Amino acid sequence: MTIKKIFLMVITFYLLFAQEYAGLPILPSDLEVRNIIFFIGDGMGISQIQAARIKSKGALGRLNMELMPVVGLVNTCAADKLITDSGAGGTALASGIKTNIGAIGVDPSGMPYCTILEACQKIGKSTGLVVTSSITHATPATFAAHVPTRMAESEIAEQLIYRKVNVLLGGGRAFFLPKKIKGSKRSDNRDLIKTAKELGYTVVEDKSALMNAKADYLLGLFQMEHMKNDPVEPTLAEMTKKAIEILTKDPDGFFLMVEGSQIDWECHANQVGGMIEQVLMFDEAVKAGLEFALKDSHTIVIVTADHETGGLGITGGMLDGSDLNCGWLSKDHTAVMVPIFAFGPKAIMFTGVKENIEIPRILAKIAGLDSLPVKCR
Numbered sequence: 610m611t612i613k614k615i616f617l618m619v620i621t622f623y624l625l626f627a628q629e630y631a632g633l634p635i636l637p638s639d640l641e642v643r644n645i646i647f648f649i650g651d652g653m654g655i656s657q658i659q660a661a662r663i664k665s666k667g668a669l670g671r672l673n674m675e676l677m678p679v680v681g682l683v684n685t686c687a688a689d690k691l692i693t694d695s696g697a698g699g700t701a702l703a704s705g706i707k708t709n710i711g712a713i714g715v716d717p718s719g720m721p722y723c724t725i726l727e728a729c730q731k732i733g734k735s736t737g738l739v740v741t742s743s744i745t746h747a748t749p750a751t752f753a754a755h756v757p758t759r760m761a762e763s764e765i766a767e768q769l770i771y772r773k774v775n776v777l778l779g780g781g782r783a784f785f786l787p788k789k790i791k792g793s794k795r796s797d798n799r800d801l802i803k804t805a806k807e808l809g810y811t812v813v814e815d816k817s818a819l820m821n822a823k824a825d826y827l828l829g830l831f832q833m834e835h836m837k838n839d840p841v842e843p844t845l846a847e848m849t850k851k852a853i854e855i856l857t858k859d860p861d862g863f864f865l866m867v868e869g870s871q872i873d874w875e876c877h878a879n880q881v882g883g884m885i886e887q888v889l890m891f892d893e894a895v896k897a898g899l900e901f902a903l904k905d906s907h908t909i910v911i912v913t914a915d916h917e918t919g920g921l922g923i924t925g926g927m928l929d930g931s932d933l934n935c936g937w938l939s940k941d942h943t944a945v946m947v948p949i950f951a952f953g954p955k956a957i958m959f960t961g962v963k964e965n966i967e968i969p970r971i972l973a974k975i976a977g978l979d980s981l982p983v984k985c986r
């Protein structure tokens with residue numbers, strides 16, 4: 610037996626028997642669901658999760674999301690296309706309707722449909738959106754805005770703050786600053802930072818201001834456009850923790866959506882290393898959500914994706930994660946099913962194969978909200 614074989618046997622033994630497998634428990638179904646934490650890994654399919662796990666923990670390790678006890682599969686197609694985008698994909702996950710690609714919170718005829726966030730607001734819950742893209746990007750927009758196209762980011766910025774979402778954290782300052790200011794991406798001269806303050810928001814622009822903020826309404830815009838993972842910014846996990854800290858003050862409970870926005874972009878670029886980094890950042894945020902939910906026991910946490918991106922496959926590598934080999938089929942989204950992980954009371958409802966539109970419908974049902982889908986007003 611060669612030294613290499615002995616070494617591999619030792620590693621395999623370690624991976625098999627010395628690692629933590631204990632997943633999270635299945636909570637009793639009779640517990641009331643007061644809070645919803647909805648994690649979306651944009652573009653995150655099973656291979657993305659698997660590659661991040663193998664690389665960071667070895668083949669037999671577990672990411673935080675993989676410790677969640679209930680797992681299902683989600684079909685992602687849009688109303689008009691087999692292969693969806695974040696507009697139609699987000700609208701399905703937020704409002705429970707299939708729509709055309711590019712649409713935000715409206716059906717193919719342009720009719721706005723109530724989102725799960727809005728349904729939570731309606732019964733007095735606090736709400737939050739936390740992302741690493743611009744906060745006006747498609748996924749967060751689908752939870753609190755209704756516009757025919759995802760390109761309407763000036764309009765989306767306006768709708769997000771008038772909707773009075775309690776916590777809005779991410780990039781996208783350029784869509785809140787008047788057109789005359791350098792770097793603005795607004796189509797008009799409205800100053801939405803000023804408007805946000807008038808509406809009661811505390812506005813923060815860096816990590817330390819975020820950490821010190823004590824507010825019922827918090828708008829954090831940490832970059833002009835998308836977040837860059839630089840030290841003045843909070844991480845996705847830090848933003849998630851802060852959002853939970855603010856939202857838990859509401860005795861009626863809360864809804865929080867957290868997006869790992871840039872997993873998708875690394876997959877579009879077919880960058881395995883960058884993709885893994887983004888999945889792991891996202892998984893740290895999931896950990897923050899799960900830690901809260903474990904203590905609280907009235908919180909349902911789900912982790913899913915709007916679609917897979919890149920058609921990623923794992924074609925080779927070692928058990929310890931070295932020499933990982935991946936192949937990409939595409940530079941775009943694919944139609945492959947994505948996983949959903951669930952933890953919390955009634956999590957079992959998410960098992961099996963689901964259409965994306967079933968996810969918010971189930972959430973509304975188990976949290977005692979008005980049933981979805983429903984037209985706005």
Ligand SMILES: [Zn+2]
Pocket residue numbers: 652873874877918942
């Ligand atoms: Zn994409």
